[in-house]
Amino acid sequence: MGRAGDSVLGFAILGLLAEASLSGYDVKLRMAEPVGFFWRASHSQIYPELAKLEAGGMVVHKAVPQSGKPDKKVYEITADGLLAVREWVSLPARLGPTRDEATLKAYLSWLxxxxxxxxxFRELGRKHEGQLEKYEETERWMLREWGEPEEFGARRFANYAALRRGIGFEREYAEWCRWVAEKLEGR
Amino acid sequence: MGRAGDSVLGFAILGLLAEASLSGYDVKLRMAEPVGFFWRASHSQIYPELAKLEAGGMVVHKAVPQSGKPDKKVYEITADGLLAVREWVSLPARLGPTRDEATLKAYLSWLxxxxxxxxxFRELGRKHEGQLEKYEETERWMLREWGEPEEFGARRFANYAALRRGIGFEREYAEWCRWVAEKLEGR
DNA sequence: GTAAACATGTAACAAGTTACATGATTGC
DNA sequence: GCAATCATGTAACTTGTTACATGTTTAC
Structure with a gap:
């Protein structure tokens, strides 16, 4: 207990560093865009977490001087760190502590x-539909660029699998929102 | 900012008290079973939250002596509290801060x-399927006991709407898990 | 006898959000 | 000149989890 890289965020970062060495800022960028779709974190969580990981021997950093810009701290995963993520990734995933404000509002809609x-709910449905469309656009891009999902290597498949979850989630959510709105409108 | 009943949990509790006066323990029970499916909270969050709501004038309590058992504190919603939930419920729902461990694991599955x-993923799929079956059993009960969804009153519809979300969510999740497992098995 | 349910709390900790803080460079 | 991007941090606060704490009654 309390070991470094114990938190999900720690493993998320280790997972990114398993692919390439990155600065804290680079980690932040990746946590915003692809990873942020299923595990959000802001830089104020990331920088301390990197320090914790380093204290636990999961990563090491070297300062990289840059012309003009301030020094970068480039983090590299250690053998220990790589072992830790590799073990963690196939351990049973905890079911998310289901907290969904919109479902709660539906449950209290009679008020x-x-x-x-x-x-x-209409508006919420539109938001989820918008996100769905973005995901679907990404999927079309992947299929165009990478070919058949059956032929994807492990790395590309991992990417695609996460995207498929996003698509399924947003589609279901948007449909539910439309259904709730429709029923509430009394049709 | 910082007003009582500001937190989602506060509104969840107010929503329950809008239907009936309850003791902290009763709130805990409801937060476990129907509400817990979309907004979990343990008694160690509930008791302090009730105190906060009372300090903010959203609820009041009276001690109800019981034979043998310790006194109950029965909480009743105030006019202010009722007004606050009623307003909150149709305000735009914030999109949940997407955090899904299983999707992260899928994204890092190449490791x-x-x-x-x-x-x-097979095992996770089984879990979600199990939950789906429970929800579907509940749905069959509702349809048997309450008739057509179109005829439900606002209260029953609210119940049913939350359940529909659970069904859609679990079904999609279980399907995705099976799909991931299948692809990983290389078929 | 013993476990579960009733009943209410506090304490310590972990995780996450928002705001504060600084400073250079690049593109408009 | 001004906003955005690069780059890294800290502080204050809110939320949520797990463990500690206590005591009775009822059903097996």
Missing amino acids: GERGEMAEM | GERGEMAEM
Whole structure:
């Protein structure tokens, strides 16, 4: 208990560093865009976590001077760190501690004004649909560039698998929102 | 900012108290079973939250002596509290801060041993399928007891809407798990 | 006798968010 | 001149988890 790289965030970072050495800022960027879709973290969590990982011997860093810009700290995963992620990744995933504000609002929808509630769910549905469209665009790109999913290597498949989850999630969510809105509107 | 009943948990509790006055223990029970499916909270969060809500004038309590058992504190929602939930419920729901360990593991699946990863996703899929079956059983009960969803009153519909979300979520999740496992097994 | 349910709390800790803090460079 | 990007941190606060703490009654 309390070991470095014990937290999910720690493993997420180790996973990124298993592919390439990165500065804290680079980690931040990756945590924003692809990883952030399923595990969000801001730089104020990332920098301390990198320090913790280093204290635990999971990563090491070297300062890289840059012309003009401040020095970069480039983090590299250690053998221990690589072993730790490799073990962690196939361990049973804990089921997310289900917390969904919109479902709670649906459950309490009888307290609100029907029309207002319907509009809220319509709008929420539009947001999820928008995200779905972005994911689907990415999927089309992958299939175009990488070919058949069956032929993907392990790395590309891993990418694609996460995307498929995003697509399924957003599609289901958007549909549910539309259904709730429709019912609330009394059709 | 920092007003009582500001947190989602506070509103969840107010929502429960809008239907009936309850003791902290009763709130705990409801937070475990129906509400816990989409907003989990343990008693160590609930008791202090009730105190905060009371300090903010959202609820009041009276001690109810019981034969043998220790006194109950029965909480009742105030006019202010009711107004606050009613307003909150149709306000835009924040999108959950997407954190899903299993999707992260899928994204990092290239780091693990194929067979082990596949088994992990199989097992996870079984868990979600199990939950799905429970929800579907509940749905059958509702339809049997309450008739057509179109005829539900606002309260019953609210219940049903949350359940529909659970069903959609678990079904999609289970399907995705099976798909990931299958692909990892190399079929 | 013993475990589960009833009943209510606090303490210590971990995780996550928002704001504070600084400073250079690049593109408009 | 001004915003965005690069680059790294800390502080204050909120949320959530796990463990500690206590005591009765009821059903097996």
